[in-house]
């Protein structure tokens with residue numbers, strides 16, 4: 001993905017949202033933030049996605065995350081559309097702000113423009129982009145999906161758990177990892193360090209190379 005990507009600090013843009021005007025760094029504070037875009041209000045997949053975001057608000061809050069939506073529609077449109085989202089979300093409230101970006105300035109700076117999709121008047125629209133921003137205001141993970149493919153909120157929660165574990169311990173999460181599964185100890189950690197860092201113990205897989213790099217533990 002060209003432009004803003006993993007490791008970059010999000011720009012401190014001033015944004016107008018359904019919850020008022022603020023700067024991105026003030027909103028993010030020193031916690032975790034998910035900034036996500038959708039192609040347009042009053043479209044089917046987007047309505048289901050934001051409905052599920054609303055339903056998962058508790059999941060995100062429990063993990064210390066704030067949500068911030070974004071599209072190129074204006075704030076009036078967002079306010080009207082939120083009623084539809086809430087009607088389709090089993091009554092869950094959309095209590096996170098949504099940025100209005102009719103001038104398409106924010107989506108460009110956040111690297112969220114869909115190269116293929118246009119609105120009915122030929123203007124650019126955002127892809128289904130999603131940046132997970134850490135407490136240092138740096139992007140830790142990005143999704144970039146086309147308009148045709150809705151995101152999976154269970155996958156968003158899963159990667160948040162992975163990122164937060166990796167930020168806290170010197171570990172990484174292996175293929176198909178789910179919260180509660182064993183994790184692997186990061187390759188930069190020596191066996192001597194691992195014994196100190198993981199007093200609960202760890203298991204080293206015996207490999208043909210005899211290199212002891214595949215070490216599982218629980219954190």
Ligand code: BEZ
Pocket residue numbers: 039040043044045046047117147148
């Ligand atoms: C949708 O949300 O359903 C959608 C939006 C833009 C293009 C295609 C689908």
